[in-house]
Amino acid sequence: MEMKNITISDIAEALNLSRSTIDRVINNRGSVAKETQKKVLDYIEKNDYKPNRAAKHLAKMTNCTIGISYYLPEKFAAQIKTGIEDVYQELKGYGLNLIIKEASSFAEQIDQIKEMKSKVDGLMVAPWSPKKTNSLINKFIEDKIPVVTFNRDAPESNRLFYFGCDYFKAGRISGELIKKITLTAGKIAIISNDDDLVGKSRVQGFYSILKENTFHQIIGPFTVYDHFGISDAYTQKDVNYIKKIIEDNPDLKAFYVVNQSLYLVARVVKEMGKKDQIKVIGFDLFDNFIPFLEEEVIDAVICQEPYSQGYFPVKILFEILVEDREVEKSEFITRLEVVLKENLNYYHNYHYL
Amino acid sequence: MEMKNITISDIAEALNLSRSTIDRVINNRGSVAKETQKKVLDYIEKNDYKPNRAAKHLAKMTNCTIGISYYLPEKFAAQIKTGIEDVYQELKGYGLNLIIKEASSFAEQIDQIKEMKSKVDGLMVAPWSPKKTNSLINKFIEDKIPVVTFNRDAPESNRLFYFGCDYFKAGRISGELIKKITLTAGKIAIISNDDDLVGKSRVQGFYSILKENTFHQIIGPFTVYDHFGISDAYTQKDVNYIKKIIEDNPDLKAFYVVNQSLYLVARVVKEMGKKDQIKVIGFDLFDNFIPFLEEEVIDAVICQEPYSQGYFPVKILFEILVEDREVEKSEFITRLEVVLKENLNYYHNYHYL
DNA sequence: TTGTACGCGTTATCAT
DNA sequence: ATGATAACGCGTACAA
Numbered sequence: 001m002e003m004k005n006i007t008i009s010d011i012a013e014a015l016n017l018s019r020s021t022i023d024r025v026i027n028n029r030g031s032v033a034k035e036t037q038k039k040v041l042d043y044i045e046k047n048d049y050k051p052n053r054a055a056k057h058l059a060k061m062t063n064c065t066i067g068i069s070y071y072l073p074e075k076f077a078a079q080i081k082t083g084i085e086d087v088y089q090e091l092k093g094y095g096l097n098l099i100i101k102e103a104s105s106f107a108e109q110i111d112q113i114k115e116m117k118s119k120v121d122g123l124m125v126a127p128w129s130p131k132k133t134n135s136l137i138n139k140f141i142e143d144k145i146p147v148v149t150f151n152r153d154a155p156e157s158n159r160l161f162y163f164g165c166d167y168f169k170a171g172r173i174s175g176e177l178i179k180k181i182t183l184t185a186g187k188i189a190i191i192s193n194d195d196d197l198v199g200k201s202r203v204q205g206f207y208s209i210l211k212e213n214t215f216h217q218i219i220g221p222f223t224v225y226d227h228f229g230i231s232d233a234y235t236q237k238d239v240n241y242i243k244k245i246i247e248d249n250p251d252l253k254a255f256y257v258v259n260q261s262l263y264l265v266a267r268v269v270k271e272m273g274k275k276d277q278i279k280v281i282g283f284d285l286f287d288n289f290i291p292f293l294e295e296e297v298i299d300a301v302i303c304q305e306p307y308s309q310g311y312f313p314v315k316i317l318f319e320i321l322v323e324d325r326e327v328e329k330s331e332f333i334t335r336l337e338v339v340l341k342e343n344l345n346y347y348h349n350y351h352y353l
Numbered sequence: 354m355e356m357k358n359i360t361i362s363d364i365a366e367a368l369n370l371s372r373s374t375i376d377r378v379i380n381n382r383g384s385v386a387k388e389t390q391k392k393v394l395d396y397i398e399k400n401d402y403k404p405n406r407a408a409k410h411l412a413k414m415t416n417c418t419i420g421i422s423y424y425l426p427e428k429f430a431a432q433i434k435t436g437i438e439d440v441y442q443e444l445k446g447y448g449l450n451l452i453i454k455e456a457s458s459f460a461e462q463i464d465q466i467k468e469m470k471s472k473v474d475g476l477m478v479a480p481w482s483p484k485k486t487n488s489l490i491n492k493f494i495e496d497k498i499p500v501v502t503f504n505r506d507a508p509e510s511n512r513l514f515y516f517g518c519d520y521f522k523a524g525r526i527s528g529e530l531i532k533k534i535t536l537t538a539g540k541i542a543i544i545s546n547d548d549d550l551v552g553k554s555r556v557q558g559f560y561s562i563l564k565e566n567t568f569h570q571i572i573g574p575f576t577v578y579d580h581f582g583i584s585d586a587y588t589q590k591d592v593n594y595i596k597k598i599i600e601d602n603p604d605l606k607a608f609y610v611v612n613q614s615l616y617l618v619a620r621v622v623k624e625m626g627k628k629d630q631i632k633v634i635g636f637d638l639f640d641n642f643i644p645f646l647e648e649e650v651i652d653a654v655i656c657q658e659p660y661s662q663g664y665f666p667v668k669i670l671f672e673i674l675v676e677d678r679e680v681e682k683s684e685f686i687t688r689l690e691v692v693l694k695e696n697l698n699y700y701h702n703y704h705y706l
Numbered sequence: 707t708t709g710t711a712c713g714c715g716t717t718a719t720c721a722t
Numbered sequence: 723a724t725g726a727t728a729a730c731g732c733g734t735a736c737a738a
Binding site: 370371372373374377384385386389408410411412413414 | 707708709710713714715716
Binding site for chain 1: 723726730731732
């Protein structure tokens with residue numbers, strides 16, 4: 001309704017001062033007498049003045065460019081991009097510009113970041129190799145260009161904050177889940193590939209839950225490269241490898257798969273008709289996992305809010321850049337989402353804006 | 354950086370027209386020659402003009418009041434209010450005002466809604482009794498005051514949309530979960546109270562999953578009133594009632610609790626030392642559930658994004674009111690979140706902004 | 707059909 | 723220490 005908010009001019013008029021003085025007090029720029037300061041502050045308190053954010057944006061001609069760099073599995077990136085797209089739609093009208101660079105190798109990512117240096121006011125990066133990106137990140141920081149990480153952290157750099165998953169905790173909840181759904185004693189096979197940092201944490205977290213558990217015996221890790229999840233890329237050899245694990249271990253009760261080869265494992269489990277005997281758990285929601293979740297060949301996947309990983313870092317970084325927002329946390333850890341057949345549809349390309 | 358966005362004036366200058374003409378084209382207000390229209394449209398397309406949202410807000414003196422009404426368990430409302438608080442902080446600077454009315458009875462809720470009619474530009478309501486609120490909602494709509502529902506829908510009214518949980522689906526995923534974690538054949542006891550609409554849907558959904566399942570026998574529903582979740586309010590009689598269910602059914606494998614008496618059930622299960630034999634599943638995350646989840650007396654609860662139920666409806670309604678946003682959907686269904694011990698902390702008062 | 711001119715609330719520059 | 727004034731980009735009433 002017409003609950004007209006009071007403005008700086010209103011205050012000025014009421015106190016017989018000029019707008020400039022009020023402005024000085026509000027944004028404490030100094031050069032104002034103690035008494036007047038107090039008078040103004042009191043008035044503001046009493047009449048609950050709210051600065052008009054629109055007018056602020058306008059006057060400041062807020063206009064900033066955020067660079068985004070990542071080297072991630074295509075389908076996963078797509079989910080993050082949905083979040084980026086939404087926040088862009090929301091904030092472009094307030095002066096947000098984006099430069100998005102998708103790398104197809106780590107070397108390329110480094111080059112792309114370097115190239116952005118002169119073009120952006122802030123950087124948001126998912127460093128493929130954190131250790132090898134630290135110094136580059138720090139260079140940005142030295143030049144007063146804020147950097148935040150998402151999806152993958154570079155904790156040893158001077159980035160402002162990390163927005164993403166705690167992969168160790170992700171491993172723990174998988175452990176809890178497998179404990180809860182695996183009905184009888186037996187073996188659990190871990191599938192991973194050893195040059196995968198993320199997978200390594202997921203395995204460690206898993207161990208941390210299951211180590212005191214004598215009910216299950218953990219075998220592996222068995223190495224399966226996930227070919228970035230491309231269904232066709234798996235060879236008969238890959239299939240046989242999984243098959244052999246199943247055949248060699250008649251008391252196998254579950255697969256714990258930390259990379260995208262979850263698709264392969266599910267396929268083999270299904271083909272061998274082992275769906276009811278062997279539980280399958282993995283991570284993230286890729287298109288080729290969906291049918292297996294629907295048939296309950298895959299019992300559950302743990303997700304990590306990919307949408308939010310795109311949406312929030314941009315939003316927060318924008319506020320830092322144009323409104324001097326102070327960030328209180330150095331880590332924003334995304335929720336660990338347990339996705340089963342019946343809530344699957346809420347996690348597959350699902351968002352509100 | 355200085356990627357200055359182009360403005361209406363820029364366009365006007367470039368095409369030797371006045372700003373008004375450009376404005377007419379952009380907001381197609383008519384009264385503009387076909388050719389000029391095309392010229393302008395082309396130019397806009399080529400130079401990707403983005404309207405400056407801040408300037409728009411400012412010029413329109415956007416200032417609107419949204420009324421919020423609910424009659425909900427206190428602790429649940431608190432979680433929703435966190436979302437409301439955040440969106441208020443975000444939008445108050447753009448002219449958003451809120452009138453929040455918490456009722457302590459349905460009759461009071463109706464009164465409060467009526468009283469708001471003359472004071473708000475839009476209404477957001479969680480109707481305790483949808484059927485008895487329909488006509489009131491429709492009165493708002495007739496007077497051009499948009500109404501949206503949250504947490505509880507009034508599908509037969511003319512509300513613009515509902516933002517909240519699908520309680521039937523929530524029952525289904527509980528069913529799936531209980532199937533997955535209940536190791537051996539036996540009984541599952543349902544706890545509810547029959548005047549609870551939400552609980553009724555949760556029970557129906559549960560049945561829809563478990564009806565073809567011969568492995569488990571469902572008993573109940575047993576009626577337990579939840580005293581709005583106040584721990585002290587449970588009597589010895591309540592305790593004995595749960596106890597008796599356990600004693601009478603030695604092959605009881607799980608409790609499925611659809612109201613806040615989940616606390617009571619968990620307490621009794623724990624006290625009787627039945628934690629490992631009897632699974633316990635319920636809904637929402639109330640403070641007095643937490644310790645039981647940590648000890649795995651309660652195996653899981655299903656949550657429904659309470660934070661989002663506060664945040665998004667306000668945000669969307671605001672955009673409808675001040676920016677004529679069109680709403681494409683009539684339902685925004687919140688995710689069903691599976692909360693276990695290991696991801697508990699992400700769902701208990703957890704948000705990013 | 708098109709153009710002019712003022713105001714929205716704030717910031718910033720230049721006087722006093 | 724305080725005040726006047728011109729932007730910022732857009733909407734709108736009014737004039738041509």
